[in-house]
Amino acid sequence: MNTNLSLYRIFCSVAEHKNISKAASELYISQPAISKAIQKLEQNLGVTLFHRNSRGVLLTAEGELLYQQVLFAFQALQKGEEDLKKIHELGIGQLRIGVSTSLCKYLLLPYLKSFLERYPHVKITIDCQSSLHTIKLLEERKIDIGLVGKPKHLRQLTFQPVAQLTDVFVATQTYLDNLKVRSMDTKTDFIKQGNVMLLDGENLTRQYINEYLQANKIEPNQVLEVNNMDLLIDFAKIGIGIACVIKEFVQAELDTGLLTELKLNSLIPKREVGFAYDASSFMTQTMKWFLDHVNEHQ
Template sequence: MDQNLSLYKVFYTVANTGNISKAAAELYISQPAISKSIRKLEQNLEVTLFSRNSRGVHLTEEGEVLYDYVQKAFYSLQLGEMQLKKINELGIGHLRIGVSTTLCKYVLLDYLKDFIAAHPHIRITIECQSTNHTLQLLKENKIDLGLIGKPERLHHIPFETLGEIEDIFVSTNSYLENLALRTDSKEDILRTAALMLMDKENITRQYIDDYLAFHHIENSNVLEVSAMDLLIEFTKIGLGVACVIRQFVEKELQEGTLVEIPLPAPIHKREIGFVHLADTQTNPVIQEFIDFCKKNA
């Protein structure tokens, strides 16, 4: 583009106002300067852009063609300015989140989808780790925010809840029927079944181990799995009884694909939510994301 951008700004303003004096007032320059800019642009383009009469100015046919393009260009510039303003208002525009693969799939993804649509300028990176690793990354300032199941001790780390989750044991009817034939016993299912649990580094496993120990439930046939997705799928094909989060298998329970195992006492519900160390005033996007998720929880 050979023309000075200021000439197009004058052209755009005159076209919108239809009056040189109004355009001069809007741009805070003199009327002669407006007229001079229009003449210069017309000379450079070798066309007449405005027809003039006593009531003001009107775009010529050539002026209409140019106006369509100039209008789109200035609209794009305005959008760019708005995006920059959002970035400035929300801090650096980058959010580093730590989360387990389970909570990422079943909880975080839905929030991210809507948040990114509303804030496309914010760059987001995800570290999929266990709760313990997420807390360690937070302490090392390698992430800004962690989505975790609330542990017993947080050592003064702020925790903002998103709600509760409930651990349950599930299986298929066919597995339970076969188990009854094999054991020929009325012993508790959790003691005789192939018991599928998350690995010992997972905070859910630690929570369930405490529950089993408290109720004196021992099982020597334990299969450890690193992801809840696999637990659910293994259970659906009849490998055993698994401990999963109720909210993540509601569809299977409703359809009857999985059935809930009765327990001697319900497992206490746990909170899930966000932890962060950074001052949200230093990086306002942290609090922006937390507030967005809590509002849509």
């Protein structure tokens, strides 16, 4: 469209009033300026839009056709402005979040609860995947924000930390006592000889733990892989084996003695968890609301 939008606004006003003088009064423009704008529009389109007479102006057949379309366009623009105002006033929006099941349960839900109390009209969709898969979805721009363990290489992603997590090995005391019967001497022997339960190999947490085990020359003889940390915790609680879990997620069980933490010779370093997003792409108002909310509640 090569025609200036203001020309169409002048055209609509003249068409509605059927009078150049009244259109000039409504738009606070001189009558010669109105006439010049109509002439320019007619020249641009190559058609005559008005019949002139002593009483005013009337639309030609071409002018009537154009008027209906322009009127529809201006109504659509007005509705768009009203919708934007409504979105701003009510906090309407959509947010796509990627997160692992465990991080969703223990970290994301409290943020979501308070966020939706503040912005009840925001539509939230959650894709529960591993942190590695969540990062891939972020890079493909299929989600807006991901709650993940901090990766080694962020690439184009921005990372906003919200917590530090501690990985620990836990089991029931009964399971550990049974291992001791089989002549266990040191704490690390528990992991070497016991049934060690870990997240599957595609998980970011598993990769982090693998690096720790390799650095400390600890090689479990028997490994049970699970793709969900809640299952690891449940398996540990019924005495199936030794699970590598996040300490903050089993603190209640440790406090009550339902689970016992293995005291290793070398502590597993804490790691950061936070919200990652692609700052190089367009950031929606809803994303800004959510990230501001996270900052306020840390």
